[in-house]
Amino acid sequence: MHTNPADLTPVTVADVLELPELAAGQPELAAGAAGLQRRLRWAHVVAGAAAIGLLDGGELILTTGAGWPTAQGALERLATELAGVDPAAVVLELGAHFETAPEPLVRVCGERAIPLIVLHREVRFVQITQRIHQRVLAAQNEALSARTEIHEMLTELGLNRSPVDYVIDRLSETLDAPVVLEDPSGRVVAWAARDRDPESVLAAWTQPGEPALPADAERVVVEAQGRRWGTLSALGGPAHPAGRRTVLELGALALALGRLADTSGEAWLRLSSKQLFDTLLSGRYRRDAELAVQLAAAGLPVTDRVLVGATLRGTGDFGAHGPLERALLETALRRAVAPEGRVILVPDTEAADGGARATLLALLSFPRGDPRVAPSAGDSPTPLVTRLARELDMLLPSTTPASWRAHLGLGADGTGVRSLITSLERVRAAGQLRPSAAAGRVTAQVAERQALAYLVRGFAGSPELQEYATATLGPLVAHDAASGPGHSGDLLRVLRAYLDQPTNRSLAAERARLSRSVFYQRLALIEELLDVDLADGTTIATLAVALLALG
Incomplete structure (x- = not known):
């Protein structure tokens, strides 16, 4: 690391002007007022024109003008040479050789912002140099x-x-x-x-x-x-x-x-992301504009953009260690939103699995009109889901078990910081829901298609809703937890399959991986345990809400 000696010296020309030894000479600033904050590295008494060539620059020059020429052309050359060594300042004592400051010196010092100080009374230069050297050395030592x-x-x-x-x-x-x-x-x-x-x-x-x-x-x-x-x-x-x-x-x-x-x-990248998510989720900011600036500075533009909160997790056996799974998910999502989109990712350490699996929180930003955030019809995957599936297909090792999937949760899109926070909080609270779309190895839940699920999951932590879920489904939970004849442990799974397809029991049985006769037996047992009619619309709604609240 190169060091300029003047960098070690906070002593300025303005400081020198306040020295009593210099003040005794009745100093007057004749030129170069813009350079009073120049720092000096030393002080030299200069006599004659030849000594100028021995200077290194940054010195305070003290002179009476002895040995200087008086002809105009020679003074011009001397002034130019003196300014050329870039002194911190020039102190000229008047009287012995010059009655006033030479005009060429005044002009050149003014042009170069080199302070030219004239003294109207005789002073002892040695006292000034000693005092300056003491201050310079003390400052350098400090x-x-x-x-x-x-x-x-x-x-x-x-x-x-x-x-x-x-x-x-x-x-x-x-x-x-x-x-x-x-x-x-x-x-x-x-x-x-x-x-x-x-x-x-x-x-x-x-x-x-x-x-x-x-x-x-x-x-x-x-x-x-x-x-x-x-x-x-x-x-x-x-x-x-x-x-x-x-x-x-x-x-x-x-x-x-x-x-x-x-x-x-990746330490820098993770640090930036973690700080932003901590700020966003903890509410440690005073104004939306304050958070928007931090997001934009970290690479997530907010102004005139479509913003989405999202979660991304691996499901099923990955067949390799967790860091690789997480790295693949992060890379695939970054590539899926590039180049027009932007994303900030962070591991969700408060996920239900305690962060043991690759569970990520994401903030997404897209230009308005980007097809990846445009709604798609029916159960077909959104363009973002399709793109993510394609990127994962190119990244996943051939040894990845066929059962492994990446599950993408997309909150509601919107504009502005407030909608982004709401989108992230709700998709995070919803956890992993049954997919509403799929493409390749990617399953997806989309907030706009699962409004009831997101609403219920948003209140799932309240004691009242948990009491409701327990009271409604308690007999099934207890039956599944028991063992012995007649206790198959799959009544909640059967109920979920039925509620997904309440008008098509054959399809529901197929998705529950049970024969129709066994499936119907399970439904009859559920009706008996809960004392309900599964064909009743109010019953279906009640059980659906309870299942969502139960998680």
């Missing part, structure tokens, strides 16, 4: 100490494989400024800011392309071993003893170390 401290802290975070969001929090705290980490595609992975709204911090990342940041922002690349993994940005904030850019570069190094340790390469 900067080096601060840099060492920051380096140790961030290196330790990297070696400890600290979570990315924790590293970003520490960087933001250290710089007292908003810090944003984005991946190579420009999607925000993590961000942190004290008392700042997401709308003000992330606005630049909601548009495609390079974010348009303020002039005082710093951006550094996160890379290691020749690979670029993202960009780290710090928005405006106070100066730091170690240098804001230096702190950011050390933070990028810590993130790169963590990225190298991530063998899966």
Whole structure:
């Protein structure tokens, strides 16, 4: 990491003007007022024109003009040469050699924003250089100490494989400024800011392309071993003893170390998704616009888009370990919505199986008019279901058992953040329902075709509804749980098959995988246990709601 000596020195020309030793000379700013915040690395007393060539740049030049030419052309050349070494500022003591500041020097310093300070009274240059050198060295020592401290802290975070969001929090705290980490595609992975709204911090990342940041922002690349993994940005904030850019570069190094340790390469992607879902489902935002900005910055556009909440899970024996099943489901869904659509995915750790199986939550965003979210007639699969089936067919290993299926749950589509939240909450609460469509290895439940199921499942957690389901179906549950002659354990399954086809008992028997005679016997036993008539419409509705509530 290259270090400019001036970067270690927060001493500016404006600071020098406040020194008592310089104030004794009655200083006057003759030119270059725009450069008063220039930082200086040293102070030199310069006599004669030849010494100019020995300067490195960034120095405060102290001179009486001794040995300078007086002819106009020669002064022009001297002024140009002096400005060419880019000093921090020029201090010219008047009286001994010049009564006023030479016009060529005033003009060139003004053009280059190099402060030209003239002194109207004699001062001791040695006192000024000593004071400046003391302050410069003290500032450099402070900067080096601060840099060492920051380096140790961030290196330790990297070696400890600290979570990315924790590293970003520490960087933001250290710089007292908003810090944003984005991946190579420009999607925000993590961000942190004290008392700042997401709308003000992330606005630049909601548009495609390079974010348009303020002039005082710093951006550094996160890379290691020749690979670029993202960009780290710090928005405006106070100066730091170690240098804001230096702190950011050390933070990028810590993130790169963590990225190298991530063998899966998915930690950043999962972090971004998890934070968004946590925010969305927990309601930890004040305005819909605030959440919309975070979604857009993470790569899920909201404005003028059709939004859908969804679930995706594997069912049946996959025949391989869970991570592969999940990876295949994620990849297939991403490819199914690309390129016009966008998706954010996260494992549902609160699913009924505790996250042991590949159960995913998804937020989908499509352009208006996209055929993949257009309704389809009857039981035919939607274009999205068909596309997902095709992508899975290309990805699945040939050893995948024939019984395995991917089950896609699609909530109601809508526009705006509020409809997206509702769509996700309802499809998540519904869990896995009987499919309303299928294509290839994909079965699907579609909210608009299963309105009653989604309504009942949305209230399934209420004690009243659970009491209703238990009271209605209790005898069947108890009978299925018992053992011995006459207790087949399949009455609930038979009832579901019948309620799917109440007007076609032969088809219901076929779907229950029972002969018609055995199926009819089971139905008669159900009517006896529940004391109901299964041909009655009210009874059918009552039992259907109870089954949905029972899950």
